[in-house]
Amino acid sequence: MQEKTLGDYIITVDGISKTFPNGVCALCDFTTKIRRREVVVVIGPSGSGKSTFLRCLNGLEDIDSGSIVIDGIPLDDNKKNRLEIRKEVGMVFQLFNLFPHMTVLENVNLAQRLVRKKTKEGARQATMDLLNKVGMPEKATSYPSQLSGGQQQRVAIARALAMMPKIMLFDEATSALDPEMIGEVLDVMKTLAREGMTMVVVTHEMGFAREVSDRVIFIEEGRIVEEGTAEHFFTNPREERTKLFLSQIL
Amino acid sequence: MNAHTHQFLKRSLSNLKRSPLVDVVKFSLLIMAIVWFMARGTERLGYNWQWYRVPQYLFSFKDAHLVVGPLLQGVKVTFHITSVSLLLAFAIGLVAALFRMSNSFVARILARGYLELIRNTPLLVQLFFMYFVLAPILDISRMASAILALSLFEGAYASEIFRAGIVSIHRGQWEAAHSLGLSTFDTYQYIILPQAVRRILPPLTSQAISLIKDSALVSTIAIYDLTMQGSAIISETFLTFEIWFTVASIYLLITVSLSIVVNIMEDRLRVEA
Ligand SMILES: Nc1ncnc2c1ncn2[C@@H]1O[C@H](COP(=O)(O)OP(=O)(O)OP(=O)(O)O)[C@@H](O)[C@H]1O
Ligand SMILES: [Mg+2]
Numbered sequence: 213m214q215e216k217t218l219g220d221y222i223i224t225v226d227g228i229s230k231t232f233p234n235g236v237c238a239l240c241d242f243t244t245k246i247r248r249r250e251v252v253v254v255i256g257p258s259g260s261g262k263s264t265f266l267r268c269l270n271g272l273e274d275i276d277s278g279s280i281v282i283d284g285i286p287l288d289d290n291k292k293n294r295l296e297i298r299k300e301v302g303m304v305f306q307l308f309n310l311f312p313h314m315t316v317l318e319n320v321n322l323a324q325r326l327v328r329k330k331t332k333e334g335a336r337q338a339t340m341d342l343l344n345k346v347g348m349p350e351k352a353t354s355y356p357s358q359l360s361g362g363q364q365q366r367v368a369i370a371r372a373l374a375m376m377p378k379i380m381l382f383d384e385a386t387s388a389l390d391p392e393m394i395g396e397v398l399d400v401m402k403t404l405a406r407e408g409m410t411m412v413v414v415t416h417e418m419g420f421a422r423e424v425s426d427r428v429i430f431i432e433e434g435r436i437v438e439e440g441t442a443e444h445f446f447t448n449p450r451e452e453r454t455k456l457f458l459s460q461i462l
Numbered sequence: 463m464n465a466h467t468h469q470f471l472k473r474s475l476s477n478l479k480r481s482p483l484v485d486v487v488k489f490s491l492l493i494m495a496i497v498w499f500m501a502r503g504t505e506r507l508g509y510n511w512q513w514y515r516v517p518q519y520l521f522s523f524k525d526a527h528l529v530v531g532p533l534l535q536g537v538k539v540t541f542h543i544t545s546v547s548l549l550l551a552f553a554i555g556l557v558a559a560l561f562r563m564s565n566s567f568v569a570r571i572l573a574r575g576y577l578e579l580i581r582n583t584p585l586l587v588q589l590f591f592m593y594f595v596l597a598p599i600l601d602i603s604r605m606a607s608a609i610l611a612l613s614l615f616e617g618a619y620a621s622e623i624f625r626a627g628i629v630s631i632h633r634g635q636w637e638a639a640h641s642l643g644l645s646t647f648d649t650y651q652y653i654i655l656p657q658a659v660r661r662i663l664p665p666l667t668s669q670a671i672s673l674i675k676d677s678a679l680v681s682t683i684a685i686y687d688l689t690m691q692g693s694a695i696i697s698e699t700f701l702t703f704e705i706w707f708t709v710a711s712i713y714l715l716i717t718v719s720l721s722i723v724v725n726i727m728e729d730r731l732r733v734e735a
Contacts, residue, residue, distance in 0.1 A: 309638035
């Protein structure tokens, strides 16, 4: 299925480090480059720095050293750059983080209206298209509390996509879901991947990695231990630590 | 008595226990008891009740026209002072809360200084300071100094309530908003405050009620609010008990109405969310 062609580098991460006030080094001299349309799956044990890596990519977390460049824009202290990057990078969280006081429609509309400055009608049209895409057009007027976990996560994906991002980050998007709902969310993610979205996905769903990822990165203690195709990880992982980790999650 | 009627009696009894009628009866009994005690007590004082003289201080009729009496004029002043102070206090409270949580060191220090200063001195002293010291300097009226003093005082407490409400909103809401590219201002306006307000409505109402009661202190700088009118009437007529009871009931009426309105608002908001 890998007939898609990858583009130029859209994410350049060069030697970034992030140490939390408690002295934990969550990312240590971390370097990687990601191409346009590439789907990268990040795996690693709990506390290895996967979430921190994603959160650094859209400036939710400040880095101590090193540099991040997203689509030509350096992620630095410049507020304008940071805002520009956040417009281009969508994020989906483990606990959905929908806005509970707003309907599905309002959740998806909000940033289109405030950040993309769309008209009400323009935003509504785009929102309905996106809700169709994630398979729940009939839920536009529901509140998040009235939806199942899987439905909430699909709305959260629609909300992120409404900004027309160039990159999508997924932080364990299915690990808070009941088993029977994981599939519906993974399906939406797979569709996105096939449409050529650049994605960085933290997940332990190795089936997803095998089906749509171009590269898997295994990290431990804030460093890349091994990277390669999903096939490589399944058939002949090089490092002992990788083998140990895979034996635990497979 | 068969089991069926027994069941029925039990159910109606528990229904009765839950009905508001029971509360009303309990409340009436309590009031009757209090009145009885008062009557007994004042009898011993030899107090001469003259309730019939009270209504004229609320309102009277002259040439078929309704004339507002001094007590209701006082209510008007109290309303004016409390409503303006309430709005100002909430605005000041919100700004102080945001300052306290801001990244700016200067803003945090300012907020901290204001809160400590206000919370560690009596309102009466603040009121006098405002009226006798600041008012001549700033050239502001009696009324303005009263409103300013009350707003600054209640604002300090309101800010603690706002802060608690804001920090109670899950971090994920900030992260979702930021990851969508919303500014901090928009995040407060559309995401954080609407959710916080629902949670802080009850303590904020208590604060509003405190403000209404505290407003009685403005009578000390000779503003003719409800309390001042009451004591003026008493010094002329010696209807001490009747007037103070009337004044207290009016305060009670205002605060209870406010509670009821807020309760209705809360129900509305809950349905929405
Ligand atoms: N806000 C924080 N303050 C202090 N330490 C933190 C904070 N966030 C993360 N850490 C620490 O940084 C390290 C990396 O955390 P991170 O959340 O990135 O791990 P993770 O790989 O996503 O783990 P998990 O699989 O459990 O989600 C951990 O040791 C964690 O305890
Ligand atoms: Mg994590």
